[in-house]
Amino acid sequence: MATATESPSAHGGVFRRLSRTLFRHPLLKLATLLAAPITWMVVVYLGALAFLLVTAFWSVDSFTGSIVRSWGFQNFQELWSVQVYRTIALRTLGIAIGVAVADIMLAFPLAYYAARIATPRVRNALLLAVVVPLWASYLVRVFAWKLILTPNGFLNWLVELTGVGSLQIGASNWAVWITFVYLWLPFTLLPIYSSLERIPPSFLEASSDLGGKSWVTFRRVVWPLALPGVVAGSIFAFSLTLGDYITPTLVGNTQFIGNVIYNNVGIANNLPLAAAYAFVPIVIISVYLIIARALGAFEAL
Amino acid sequence: MEPRGARIAVRVMTWITLLFLYIPLVIIIVYAFNDSIGQKWPLEGVTTRWFGVAWSNGEVRQSLVNSLVVAAIATVLALLLGTAASFAVHRFRFFGREAVSFALVLPIALPGILTGIALNSAINVSGVPFSLLTIMVGHATFCVVVVYNNVLARLRRTPTSLVEASMDLGADGWQTFRYVTFPALRTALVAGALLAFALSFDEIIVTNFVSGVELTLPKWIFNNLRQPRNRPVVNVVAVVVMLLSLIPVYLAQRLAGREGVGVGGSGTRSA
Numbered sequence: 001m002a003t004a005t006e007s008p009s010a011h012g013g014v015f016r017r018l019s020r021t022l023f024r025h026p027l028l029k030l031a032t033l034l035a036a037p038i039t040w041m042v043v044v045y046l047g048a049l050a051f052l053l054v055t056a057f058w059s060v061d062s063f064t065g066s067i068v069r070s071w072g073f074q075n076f077q078e079l080w081s082v083q084v085y086r087t088i089a090l091r092t093l094g095i096a097i098g099v100a101v102a103d104i105m106l107a108f109p110l111a112y113y114a115a116r117i118a119t120p121r122v123r124n125a126l127l128l129a130v131v132v133p134l135w136a137s138y139l140v141r142v143f144a145w146k147l148i149l150t151p152n153g154f155l156n157w158l159v160e161l162t163g164v165g166s167l168q169i170g171a172s173n174w175a176v177w178i179t180f181v182y183l184w185l186p187f188t189l190l191p192i193y194s195s196l197e198r199i200p201p202s203f204l205e206a207s208s209d210l211g212g213k214s215w216v217t218f219r220r221v222v223w224p225l226a227l228p229g230v231v232a233g234s235i236f237a238f239s240l241t242l243g244d245y246i247t248p249t250l251v252g253n254t255q256f257i258g259n260v261i262y263n264n265v266g267i268a269n270n271l272p273l274a275a276a277y278a279f280v281p282i283v284i285i286s287v288y289l290i291i292a293r294a295l296g297a298f299e300a301l
Numbered sequence: 302m303e304p305r306g307a308r309i310a311v312r313v314m315t316w317i318t319l320l321f322l323y324i325p326l327v328i329i330i331v332y333a334f335n336d337s338i339g340q341k342w343p344l345e346g347v348t349t350r351w352f353g354v355a356w357s358n359g360e361v362r363q364s365l366v367n368s369l370v371v372a373a374i375a376t377v378l379a380l381l382l383g384t385a386a387s388f389a390v391h392r393f394r395f396f397g398r399e400a401v402s403f404a405l406v407l408p409i410a411l412p413g414i415l416t417g418i419a420l421n422s423a424i425n426v427s428g429v430p431f432s433l434l435t436i437m438v439g440h441a442t443f444c445v446v447v448v449y450n451n452v453l454a455r456l457r458r459t460p461t462s463l464v465e466a467s468m469d470l471g472a473d474g475w476q477t478f479r480y481v482t483f484p485a486l487r488t489a490l491v492a493g494a495l496l497a498f499a500l501s502f503d504e505i506i507v508t509n510f511v512s513g514v515e516l517t518l519p520k521w522i523f524n525n526l527r528q529p530r531n532r533p534v535v536n537v538v539a540v541v542v543m544l545l546s547l548i549p550v551y552l553a554q555r556l557a558g559r560e561g562v563g564v565g566g567s568g569t570r571s572a
Contacts, residue, residue, distance in 0.1 A: 019474030030393045034401070037386035037445065041404045045442050048423035049407075049415070055422060106321065109314030117308060126315070128554075133322050135550040137503035139519045140543045143526065143535070144325035147332055147340055154328055154342040182325065185318070214304050243412020246505060250526060258414050265418050265510065275422075278415055285412075 056275035065269055075276035085260070089280050092257040095173065096241040099180040100188075100234040106181070107189035107233060108226075115196035127193070134186045142250050145179040149251060176252040180241050187236035191297075195229025196222070231297035238288060242281040257281055326543070333540040338532055351533040355541075358534060364521040365541075371433055371517060372501040375440035379497040380490065382441070383448025391456040408443035416443065417510030424511060431513025439511035440501040447500060448493035455489035488556055495553040503546040518542050 022029040056075055059068050079085045114126040133141065148154045149170050159167045169175050199222060207217040245258030257280055264274035292298070303311070336346030355361050383405075390401055408416050420439050424431060463485070467477040505519040512520060522538055525531040 015475040016473055019478070023474045026393070030389055030395060033385045033389040033392075037382045037389075037405070038401065040382055040442070040445075044423075044438060045408060045416075045419070046404060048419035051426065052415070052419040052422055106314075106318050109311045110318045113311045113315040117303070117311065126319075129319060130322065132547070132550075133326060135499055135547055136326055137519070137539075137543045137546045139503060139505045139522060140329060140539045141325060143522065143539050144329045146526070147328055147342075148325060150340045152339075152341045154324075157342045182321065185322065214307060239412060243414045244506075245414055246523070258412075261414055261418060262509075265421055271418070271422055271425075274418055278418065281412060282415070 052275050052278070055272050056279060058272045060270050060272055067271060075273050076279075078273065079276055079280075084255075085277070088255050088260055089257060091173070091254065092242060092281075093284060095177055095180065095256070096238045098177055099184065099241045100237040102177070102181045103185050103188040103237040104192070104230055104234060106185060107192050108230070111189055111193040111196055115193050116199075127190075130186050130189050138183065139246065141183060142179055142247050145175065145182060146251050149175050149178075171251060171253040173252065173254060176248050176254075176256070179247050179251050180237070180244070183247070184237040184240050187240070188233035191229045191232035192226065193229075195226045195232070199225050228296040228299060231292045231295045235288065235292055235297065239281070239285045242284060329536075329539055329543060332536045335533065335536060338529065340532065351537045355534045355537040360516065361518075361521060361534065361538060364516040364518045367433060367436075367515060368502055368517040368519070371436045371440060372498045374437045375444050375501045376494050376497045378437065378441035379444035379448045380494055383445045383493065383497075384452050384486075384490065386445070387449050387453040387456060391453055402449075405446045405449050409446055413506035417507045420507065421510040431511065431515070433515055435511045435513070436508060436515060436517065439507050440504060443504075443507065444497035444500055447496045448490070451489045451493035451496070452486060455486055459485045492553040492556055495549040495556075499546045499549040499553075502549075503542050 022032065055067070057071050057073070059070060059072065059074055060066070061068050110126065110130070114123045118126060151168060151170055153170075156166050156168075159165070169178075203221055203225070204217055207221045208214075212220070243258055245256065245262040248254065248256040248259055249262075257277065261274045261277050264270045264277070331344065332340075333351065334347045334349060335344045335351075336348040337344070339345075386401060386405060389395075390398055416439075420435075420442070424435050429435060459482075463481050464477055467481045472480065503519055504517075505523055508517055508520055509523070516524075518538060519542060522535055522542065525535050
């Protein structure tokens, strides 16, 4: 009976027959939809990632420069025994912690103002103002700090206006730190904002009704409830710093984990060592994520 | 209620943070008009001549064309892959559904340098020469997720009863897609595409690893930063890159902002 009415229409005939087939066979439809994205991600990305992790256990023939596929922990041993690599890892970790702390201190007041004091219109304007710099090109924002921090640049002009002398941090760890703080500030701010916004006003009223002074209310009600958001925000500042190589190259004068990886892939042509060193940020971030999860940060994301 | 003093302090800190966020962007724009080849602040003179110099620089023009072509094709790839994946995840319950979402987010969740070296070593092994094609593939890999997030969010907010109504009224699968599903998705697709374009256009971290000798605008800036004679052109190119990545985001916001498109948050990545 169906066959009697089945007359392919003039336009879209092929599409129709196709869509009818797909409608009758949902599994086929699912396969059609998933084939391309899954193949892409598995072949291009996950495959590459898995290969990289395997490479960490291989070595490079120092004579020919080609990769030798013999298994071992020699790269990890080298990274552990050479002082420089340890120093660089600790320096990167230290800066990452410093960046996360500074970002929280800068972000919290603005997030608090937006979430609890500002009118809805001001709140939306503030949130937009925070997000816009994220899209203003990462490299250009690093470059902006290079301009600001040059010896006769904007920062020194500002410092000299105050008459306390001059400030020479053009190419230093301070420059790297301040640039990272700038780059990741919006990432830190948004989770803190959303955790503050979710605190019911009645909690604060209850606290003050029970005689809590504003500082006590902040310390015992607001801060504990905001903590998951603060930790969630710090994840970005922390982990993005650990893997970055552009900022230290442009505004710094020391090596960071990212620089060592970058140089070993490029100039030094030692991919296995670079892959092994890439385990350092992965391990640190994993530990950090486990701690963050215990503090409830994932619900605040 | 906060005491008066605390409110004022919070307000002052808010302003300081806002200045901290915006002064560097203003500085970038101002320096593009710097007459001198030095970097002294305040500027000693103002000119627009470096825009002309930048435009007549063949390498810069080639980099601009490369960046536009790469961003356009990476966006098309991301649209196809991201839309297909979001339909599959929205319409079906299947084994490994969570894993699909996870795999798509991974390229922006992991530090960019990992994505970079992973793709770099894979390209080396596969024997494919480094070219614009490898940049497109690399960029598409981390652009898929912005399309995916935007389309999936829209699918979740579009009532399935609309699709059922269309079918009940006699439309076949194709007609339903053409007249019901697609119009509901249109702005989400455009917004996702604009964001993917912006993400690709100013990318440097992964680009360095997958581009070989090919140049994109950000890579040109990165290579020329330390050459004093190219400083004024770098300043100009920096402004162009900044504006060309902000404009699509602004359009995406305008186009679908009211409908809640994920311009901010974890869909964004810079590193």
